[in-house]
Amino acid sequence: MSLQWHEFANKDELDLNLAHSIAEQLKQAIAERGTASLAVSGGRTPAGMFKALRTSPIDWAKVNITLVDERWVPNDHADSNERLTRENLLQENAAAANFISMVNESATPHEGLAGIELQLNVIKWPIDILILGMGDDGHTASLFPNAIELEAACASTNLVAAVTPPAAPHQRITLTLPTIAQARNVLVHITGTGKKELLNTAMQEQKAITDLYPIRRVLDQVKSTAQVYWTA
Numbered sequence: 001m002s003l004q005w006h007e008f009a010n011k012d013e014l015d016l017n018l019a020h021s022i023a024e025q026l027k028q029a030i031a032e033r034g035t036a037s038l039a040v041s042g043g044r045t046p047a048g049m050f051k052a053l054r055t056s057p058i059d060w061a062k063v064n065i066t067l068v069d070e071r072w073v074p075n076d077h078a079d080s081n082e083r084l085t086r087e088n089l090l091q092e093n094a095a096a097a098n099f100i101s102m103v104n105e106s107a108t109p110h111e112g113l114a115g116i117e118l119q120l121n122v123i124k125w126p127i128d129i130l131i132l133g134m135g136d137d138g139h140t141a142s143l144f145p146n147a148i149e150l151e152a153a154c155a156s157t158n159l160v161a162a163v164t165p166p167a168a169p170h171q172r173i174t175l176t177l178p179t180i181a182q183a184r185n186v187l188v189h190i191t192g193t194g195k196k197e198l199l200n201t202a203m204q205e206q207k208a209i210t211d212l213y214p215i216r217r218v219l220d221q222v223k224s225t226a227q228v229y230w231t232a
C-alpha cells in the first residue's frame with residue numbers, strides 16, 4: 001500500500017484539481033473501454049468538487065455514476081448522499097450520465113441489499129474511479145469502527161453490505177472493502193488539519209492501529225497507489 005499526497009492552498013484549488021483529475025481519468029476509461037464508471041462519496045466534503053466536475057467536457061452519456069455508500073433514507077432526504085449528488089454533480093454536462101441509486105423501497109438496508117446488488121450490476125466491475133471520504137472517527141465509505149457488520153463488510157464477496165453505525169445517524173449501505181479495493185483508481189478527498197493528522201496516524205505501522213481505523217484497512221488493500229487530495 002502506498003499513498004501519494006496532493007496538497008492545495010485552499011478548497012477552491014483542491015476542488016478544481018480533483019475535478020480535473022477525475023475528468024481526465026473518465027476520458028481515459030472511455031477511450032480504452034468505451035464506457036467509464038465512477039463511485040462518489042457523500043457527506044459535507046464533495047459538493048464543491050461536484051460543481052467543478054459537472055461542467056467537464058466529456059461524453060457523460062458513456063459514464064455510469066453510483067455512490068460509495070448511502071444513508072438508508074428517501075432520496076430527497078436532507079441527509080441523502082443521492083440527493084447531494086443529484087443536486088451538485090448530475091447537472092449541466094453531467095446530467096447526461098447514468099446514475100445508479102443505492103436505496104430502494106425496502107424498510108432496511110439488510111432487506112434491500114439483494115435489489116441494490118442487482119441494480120449495481122449495470123456497472124462493469126471493477127469500477128474505474130472511486131472517491132473516498134473519511135470521517136473524524138476514521139470511517140470511510142460506511143465502514144464504521146466497531147459496527148457489528150464491519151468484519152462481514154470487510155470480507156464479503158458481494159458488491160454491497162448493510163451497516164449499522166454505532167453512533168452516526170441512519171442505517172447504511174456501503175460498497176464492501178473488497179469491492180472498493182478492486183477499483184482501478186482510488187482517490188481520497190479530505191479537508192482540515194485534523195483529518196490529515198488522523199490519516200497519518202492511521203497509516204502508522206502498528207497492528208493495533210491498523211485494526212482501529214477502517215480507512216487504513218481499506219488503503220492496505222487497494223490495488224493501485226491511492227491519491228490523497230487535501231487542503232487545510
Ligand SMILES: O=C1O[C@H](COP(=O)(O)O)[C@@H](O)[C@H](O)[C@H]1O
Binds near residue numbers: 043132133140
Ligand atoms: O457519512 C459519511 O461520512 C463520510 C465522511 O463525510 P464528511 O462529512 O466528513 O465529508 C463520507 O465519505 C460518506 O460518504 C458519508 O456517507
